[in-house]
Amino acid sequence: MPKLTIEGAGEFEVPEGKRLVLALEQEAGIDQLHACGGHARCTTCRVEFIAGEPDRMTVAERDVLAARGLAGVRLSCQIVCDHDMTVRAISRLAGSGRKDAGHEPAAQIEPPAEWVEK
């Protein structure tokens, strides 16, 4: 099983192929924001990679990051845990002023993943 390391939180075994946004919440217990419910629209599921950043990204992730002028972050709702990764959880419910983290993302990437090189 891939290992997910979160700065300041520890190391966690994650089922192969699980969406990173769900692993952050369910395996690591992080209060990760995902305001749009994992649809590559809000960017609140963003994380910073320390190691193991995926070489590919979905078209949806590429487009929303470009539209918002974001660099140096990746969208955890658009990433699957298929190798070891180390991330910084920089977008969390605590201190956000939001009433909740957002709708629970589905098990599979939405919209259906179309992969491109990063």
Ligand code: FES
């Ligand atoms: S972009 Fe909204 S949860 Fe990922």
